Amino acid sequence: MEEAGRAFSPNRGPVMSQSAPLSPPLKEIPPKSADLSAWYTAVTLKAELISYSPVRGCVVLRPYGFGMWENLQKHLDERFKATGHENAYFPLLIPESLLVKEAEHVEGFAPEVAWVTHGGAERLAERLAIRPTSEAMIGTMYAQWIESYRDLPVLINQWVNVVRWEKATRPFLRTMEFLWQEGHTAHASAREAREETLRMLEVYREFAENVAAVPVYAGAKSASERFPGAVETFSIEALMPDGKALQSATSHDLGQNFAKAYGITFADADGQIKHAYTTSWGMSWRMLGAVIMTHGDDRGLRIPPKLAPVEAVFVPIVKGERRDTVAKAHELADGLRAAGLRVRVDDRDQSPGWKFTEWEMRGVPLRVEIGPKDIEAGAAVVVRRDMRKGEDGSRTVVAFDRLEGAIRELLEAVGASLYRQARAFLESHTLRARDRETLVEYCTSRAGMIDIPWCGRDECEARVKGQTGATTRNTRALEEPPGTHCVACGEPAKVSAYFAQSY
RNA sequence: CGGGACGUAGCUCAGCUUGGUAGAGCGCUUGCUUUGGGAGCAAGAAGUCGCAGGUUCAAAUCCUGUCGUCCCGACCA
Structure with a gap:
């Protein structure tokens, strides 16, 4: 969400997912909701997307980022x-x-x-x-x-x-x-x-x-x-x-x-x-x-499935001497890989909870848990990264022989859900300004994409920029009736424009 | 490029004010026990204190410079 206390947000809603109350805070990264800049830098490094290099301003794109x-x-x-x-x-x-x-x-x-x-x-x-x-x-x-x-x-x-x-x-x-x-x-x-x-x-x-x-x-x-x-x-x-x-x-x-x-x-x-x-x-x-910035949440990255290096990560749950969950995870993952899915089995010697947190932070869309109980039931537990822990539908029990189809469907659902959440944010932060005071207020407070009828003149844009830091992001055919005046300067409007501060 | 901050173990940081033998937690290694939301116990390894000068009997600590990173601004297809 917005940097605390900075951004003006007239239509703020629970659009971006907050961390679930049951999930402990992360050690590696600060909450996105508290400080977007610090979160962003930390998550690119800790999720192993990039590393800084000995050359100023040049980063190494690590295998996961690549x-x-x-x-x-x-x-x-x-x-x-x-x-x-x-x-x-x-x-x-x-x-x-x-x-x-x-x-x-x-x-x-x-x-x-x-x-x-x-x-x-x-x-x-x-x-x-x-x-x-x-x-x-x-x-x-x-x-x-x-x-x-x-x-x-x-x-x-x-x-x-x-x-x-x-x-x-x-x-x-x-x-x-x-x-x-x-x-x-x-x-x-x-x-x-x-x-x-x-x-x-x-x-x-x-x-x-x-x-x-x-x-x-x-x-x-x-x-x-x-x-x-x-x-x-x-x-x-x-x-x-x-x-x-x-x-x-x-x-x-x-x-x-x-x-x-x-x-x-x-x-x-x-x-x-x-x-x-x-x-x-x-x-x-x-x-x-x-x-990264659009989809990530307090618990780290949320990578849209089509871009995710790993679409689903298998976490076998080892109990005592029972290692059959590891073998089963590999067997199922091999099948999915042969079917063209990007899957990984995390059989490292770490606790399951550690792996859950790790792969959530790295934004893998789906987690497949295979424990002794699942083997008895002939089904795995599939958990979605786009939803909060405990949210309805975040966990799905899927029979082993239905796994491929279910994962394909869930990947689609995760992608659609991430888009929906981002779309809701964009729409709720696209604001029409119809007088200069409102335009300046919205631009100054980084309220979002500020939509106005605009004259298209350099000097008008420069004046808004001087006063607020915002510029036109892009423009389109005038949506208002001919004769409408530019909100920024009062000259005849020629186009509709989005004003915003930019990266 | 301007203003501000930071740089000490792989990571997060303490120590600097008031100079005197390098610290913690996490991680790492080994062993055993564990494993459905960041496991426990025991032993162990690990740092030219960003770099270069200077002051000093002595510098992580004080001074100067430099490199890098972060934040804010300027600039930027």
């Missing part, structure tokens, strides 16, 4: 393929002369670029940028590859690391080196490029909601928030429990700006040489930060 990234990749990549894209790989190092070709672009990224100046002991004749993004490199290659309208569209994506020299870093949310994917496409017409930009925005929205279980608002960025060099930038924006918005993916219509800078031309059907229209779109491991 498992989440792999699942994100799998689901997103299959959506890219389904929309006609192919993967490729472009160089990490970008000659300065390429990077500077698009003026707005280089200006926007200049403060964040890391440079390679030496090869061994020799100073380079031209320094090389470590890619902060790859428009320059990919645009240069597209210029070579594209000659005719018959070569278009070009639909390529790459899964890579990028480096941006950041001043303040936080695991997943902002690191100097991070993993992402960047799609880059070239088209014969402005209309096609715009369609592609919106198509991929929709892919991100659908992915965020159905795979990551994170509800988002999709829309257009304001001019001040636009990608340097883009004609228009679109984003999906999620709302974190502290009332700050998190930009979770962007999709850019680059128009002909990069085609002109990098010489991407083609002979069209009418015989004219024309500049192509390009797009780029990206989602980074920041999305995992959104998942």
Whole structure:
């Protein structure tokens, strides 16, 4: 929930799960409800998603965290393929002369670029940028590859690391080196490029909601928030429990700006040489930060099943000399693994209670308990991570021979439930402001996504930002009747906008 | 980049004010007993006190610098 005493929350409800009264407090992490920042940092470390490294602002993505990234990749990549894209790989190092070709672009990224100046002991004749993004490199290659309208569209994506020299870093949310994917496409017409930009925005929205279980608002960025060099930038924006918005993916219509800078031309059907229209779109491991903050509770992570490295963990209960529960757990888990489920048996020499707490903290969606009583009954106890201890439906007794189907159903249920909870939070913290005082009050207190009719002008947004720290997150077609005035400044409204403070 | 805080065993921290042989709990190792919500007993291992200078007979402790982390702000696709 909100940071205690800070966030104004007019419609606060028991949306995010509180720790159950029967569950003892965790030793490793402070309660999420008490201090979101401290909780967030602790849980990323203690759940072994990441480790800090000897390099400032750069983290190690540990196997459990990488498992989440792999699942994100799998689901997103299959959506890219389904929309006609192919993967490729472009160089990490970008000659300065390429990077500077698009003026707005280089200006926007200049403060964040890391440079390679030496090869061994020799100073380079031209320094090389470590890619902060790859428009320059990919645009240069597209210029070579594209000659005719018959070569278009070009639909390529790459899964890579990028480096941006950041001043303040936080695991997943902002690191100097991070993993992402960047799609880059070239088209014969402005209309096609715009369609592609919106198509991929929709892919991100659908992915965020159905795979990551994170509800988002999709829309257009304001001019001040636009990608340097883009004609228009679109984003999906999620709302974190502290009332700050998190930009979770962007999709850019680059128009002909990069085609002109990098010489991407083609002979069209009418015989004219024309500049192509390009797009780029990206989602980074920041999305995992959104998942962590959105779903986690006082007892740790709650990972949506489709992203969970372990979907179900088996905890055998050993009694005296009886080790048959361990064998049975392995037997059942092997069967599920063969059926394609991601399961693990925790047969370490720890008490069951210790394991329950450990795997809850690490956010595994389902726990399967196999004890002597269960073996007698021919059934296991399956416990859901999305519900509180003792809540109706949190424990299900499932016959061994029905386990696979039941687990598949429960995983679906957990995912849907996490989404429902997050959706309820977003909706209850999306507030319409219809006068300036209310807008300022909501923005200042981080009440959530503040929805207003907006004029769309830079100076108006800048004034709100100066006063409250909030900016537009994204905008959409005006939902009010024509003639409505901007809530922030009183000029005629052009769009509907969400204002919020952001990460 | 500005303001604030922190850095001592794998983890959480005490010790620093007032300089004098490095501490606790948890974890770890071994053994035995345990195991349906973070087990018990016994024995044991484990720290260049972030790093570099300085002051001092003597520095975890005082001073300077530096690196890193956290919080708040600025900046940020």
